[in-house]
Amino acid sequence: MNFTYLPATPRNEEAMLLARVIGEVVATVKHPTHEERKALLVQPVTLDGADYGPTLVSLDSVDAGVGDLVLVTAEGYSAMTSVGRGTQAPIDSAVIGVVDRVDLLPGSPR
Amino acid sequence: MILARVVGSVVATRKDPRLEGKKLLILRPVSPKGEEQPGYVIAVDTVSAGYRETVIAVSGSSARMADGCKDRPVDTAIIGIVDSLSLDEP
Amino acid sequence: MQLGRVIGRVWSTVKDASLQNQRLLLVQPCNASGAASGRPIVCTDATGSAGAGELIYWCRGREASFAFAPLEVVADNTVVGIVDELHVPPRDAEE
Numbered sequence: 001m002n003f004t005y006l007p008a009t010p011r012n013e014e015a016m017l018l019a020r021v022i023g024e025v026v027a028t029v030k031h032p033t034h035e036e037r038k039a040l041l042v043q044p045v046t047l048d049g050a051d052y053g054p055t056l057v058s059l060d061s062v063d064a065g066v067g068d069l070v071l072v073t074a075e076g077y078s079a080m081t082s083v084g085r086g087t088q089a090p091i092d093s094a095v096i097g098v099v100d101r102v103d104l105l106p107g108s109p110r
Numbered sequence: 111m112i113l114a115r116v117v118g119s120v121v122a123t124r125k126d127p128r129l130e131g132k133k134l135l136i137l138r139p140v141s142p143k144g145e146e147q148p149g150y151v152i153a154v155d156t157v158s159a160g161y162r163e164t165v166i167a168v169s170g171s172s173a174r175m176a177d178g179c180k181d182r183p184v185d186t187a188i189i190g191i192v193d194s195l196s197l198d199e200p
Numbered sequence: 201m202q203l204g205r206v207i208g209r210v211w212s213t214v215k216d217a218s219l220q221n222q223r224l225l226l227v228q229p230c231n232a233s234g235a236a237s238g239r240p241i242v243c244t245d246a247t248g249s250a251g252a253g254e255l256i257y258w259c260r261g262r263e264a265s266f267a268f269a270p271l272e273v274v275a276d277n278t279v280v281g282i283v284d285e286l287h288v289p290p291r292d293a294e295e
Contacts, residue, residue: 022288024286027281027284029250034280089269156216166212175265187274196208
């Protein structure tokens with residue numbers, strides 16, 4: 001058999017990333033820690049603005065809106081504390097900033 | 111968690127002492143319909159799974175919450191043996 | 201979290217003690233237009249009522265087990281919400 005190692009589940013890197021807000025999720029039945037927080041659909045983008053990776057559902061802590069370029073944390077502890085839900089909540093990503101501008105050195109890898 | 115099939119085992123004498131007595135099995139991910147997928151993982155067995163059985167494996171730091179895996183260097187653990195599956199798709 | 205669709209259930213008798221009485225759902229991750237992305241996964245269900253065919257969103261990693269806190273459930277993917285609606289304006293309109 002031809003084996004190649006593959007991680008068992010799709011995992012996002014636990015990092016901050018740039019993403020574009022593409023929509024909102026409306027859910028009535030959800031975990032109590034998600035109540036009263038907007039759930040945004042965010043699409044991670046490269047520095048060129050191109051989409052990459054899966055679309056994420058992120059809780060909003062900065063009142064971001066559709067079309068905004070935002071800073072998303074994909075690390076649980078940062079996410080759950082930024083939306084004020086303690087340290088034991090099922091929250092793996094949150095929108096923690098609205099990006100005004102990105103400055104890049106010319107010729108930087110994107 | 112993923113669905114996987116037990117396709118082999120790994121024997122290691124020299125290993126982290128916290129893995130002593132743990133059975134290491136080679137898992138191949140399978141689709142819900144049972145087709146084997148590319149790739150493999152090595153998992154610590156906590157439910158006495160056997161060859162060719164379809165199992166449920168948990169990965170990441172959650173694997174250390176499995177029975178007997180607390181504070182051990184485990185990133186994938188077998189935590190269930192599948193009896194049956196029901197699928198909504200045709 | 202990510203979007204997904206419930207495509208089935210898994211039944212298991214021999215399993216970790218913390219998973220007793222937990223529903224195990226088969227979830228196909230998908231994007232905002234509903235198209236499947238990646239392999240189906242097995243999720244625990246914190247909503248208690250997600251059913252076949254429903255659009256849900258799920259939490260991954262260690263945080264997935266916090267859905268059941270203070271219980272310590274061996275979970276790396278947990279369904280935490282059932283989606284009623286998605287509001288996704290056409291992307292060209294926003295430029």
